[in-house]
Amino acid sequence: MREPVCRYEYDLGALARHVREVVAALPARCRMFYAMKANSAAPLLRTLAPLVAGFEVASGGELAKARAAAPGAPVLFGGPAKTDAEIAEALDEGVERLHVESILELHRISAIAARAGRVADVLLRVNLAGPFPAATLAMAGRPTQFGIDERLVTEAVVAAKELPGLRLAGFHLHSLSNNLSPEAHLEMLELYRRTVTGWEAEFGLRCDVVNVGGGIGVNYADLAAQFDWARFTDGLRRLVDTFPGHWREIDFECGRFLVAACGSYLTEVLDVKRNHGLCYVLVRGGTHHFRLPVSWQHSHPFTVRPVEAWPPGLPRPEARGEPVTVVGELCTPKDVLARDVVVDRVRPGDVLEFAYAGAYGWEISHHDFLSHPHPEQVFV
CATH class of the missing domain: 2.40.37.10 (Lyase, Ornithine Decarboxylase; Chain A, domain 1)
Structure with missing residues (x-):
């Protein structure tokens, strides 16, 4: 007896065309990573691997999928509750950076890296106080499980600079999710610029990398009125010109916007x-x-x-x-x-x-x- 129709269909050609256009429009120094939490199907990962700068993962399982689909692809490791086993695996697998969500996690990464004789590049993910533009989902500017409270940045920076086995490469700031306004996103990135340059002056830092997260949304209510990437990247080019020259990377890690x-x-x-x-x-x-x-x-x-x-x-x-x-x-x-x-x-x-x-x-x-x-x- 025939089973009723029930399936997912994915157009990998359309995916590749869209992502090529997205990446090509980014200004110099900006890199696009794919946030695998949106969809970690192997055919999608293999399609994306040659088009994006790498993958952002949030678990050991996602790391394994990334390595299986694209063994040489750069990987960033985030997530609010990493286990010791996941941290050790990330170091063994040579991930580019770990995004640190708490001061305790800094100490745990330090201990694991020191035991293994390694130095882990880390970004401090900070939950900024805001205020931020309105979006469907706020990841910062209010109590959430994500990131280090902005009031604890001094303690986190001191720990990251002093603990063995760590190199503080910069900061990770991901404050909004499913944002549909290019202007609001640019406004948020300008806040990031002011905030990070202020921390650099305060703590005597020179950041290699600032990760601005993802958060670019999809308009499910009106599929014909999507986020205007061209307008955003036009503004981004002007904004990036004001970023310090020693920021060698401004990393995006989008998921939904790339594959939905x-x-x-x-x-x-x-x-x-x-x-x-x-x-x-x-x-x-x-x-x-x-x-x-x-x-x-x-x-x-x-x-x-x-x-x-x-x-x-x-x-x-x-x-x-x-x-x-x-x-x-x-x-x-x-x-x-x-x-x-x-x-x-x-x-x-x-x-x-x-x-x-x-x-x-x-x-x-x-x-x-x-x-x-x-x-x-x-x-x-």
């Missing part, structure tokens, strides 16, 4: 029914495959692919020109992919295609809840 558009999630409609005045479209799949919509609390954009074939003798309910809520096969009312979206027509047997599903879809989903089959993964 290359992936789609396709799932077959199993039923259309009404319940207490609302119309529900039930699909083969759901948030256990594609958790992004419920995670970000949005209705994910989709189109209906009509399928005319239908078994004779079976009723085929439909919705026409009315709002529908798309739900999955899980036994929870939170299994919602899109809510109150007006469709021209949808029936059981049709296929829904959710666009811009290449980032934080499969990677963040609770795959085995209810033990349903996993979707196919197709790389074109």
